[in-house]
Amino acid sequence: MAITFNRFKQYLDAIDAAGNLQASGSNHGVWWDIDYAPFKTGTIPSKKCNAQPVPIFNTANPKQSAFYLILQGGWCQNPSMPQMPKTGPFITDPGYSVTLSDGSVITGTQIIQDIGDWLAAGAPELG
Numbered sequence: 001m002a003i004t005f006n007r008f009k010q011y012l013d014a015i016d017a018a019g020n021l022q023a024s025g026s027n028h029g030v031w032w033d034i035d036y037a038p039f040k041t042g043t044i045p046s047k048k049c050n051a052q053p054v055p056i057f058n059t060a061n062p063k064q065s066a067f068y069l070i071l072q073g074g075w076c077q078n079p080s081m082p083q084m085p086k087t088g089p090f091i092t093d094p095g096y097s098v099t100l101s102d103g104s105v106i107t108g109t110q111i112i113q114d115i116g117d118w119l120a121a122g123a124p125e126l127g
Helices: 005-018 036-041 066-072 108-120
Strands: 043-049 052-055 075-077 097-099 105-107
Touching: 005 097, 005 108, 043 066, 043 075, 066 075, 066 108, 105 108
Parallel strands: none
Antiparallel strands: 043 052, 097 105
16 A cells, blocks of 8 residues: 555655755745645746756656655756755665654655655555
8 A cells, every 4th residue: 555645744754854954944945745736736846947847746657756756866957956855864875764753763765665656656645
C-alpha cells in the first residue's frame, strides 16, 4: 500500500527540519503545506525551469515530479537547481535518517522508495 498524502507531508517536514537550511527561509517556502487538490494542480511558488512555472505534480509522469527528482539530485538545466534541501544533508547520503512527528525513524532509502511508490500509484490522497 502506498503512503498517504499526509505521510508524504510528514516526510518533507522531517527532511526540512533536519536540513542545514529550512524551506521557510527560501523563496518557495514550505510549499507542501497545502491541501491535496492544490498539490495535484498547483505550481511550486517562485520556481521556474526553462522559464516555465514548475508543476508540483507531473500528471504525465508522476515519478518525474520536480520535488521527487530534486530530493535525489540536481534538477532542471535552465537554471540548474541543486539537490535539496540546499546544502544538505541529503536523503541520498549514506546513513541518512529522520524522525517523523509520530516518533518513527525512516531512512533516506525508504523515503525515496515510499515516495516513488506513492507517485507511481498516482499519489492517492489516502494511500
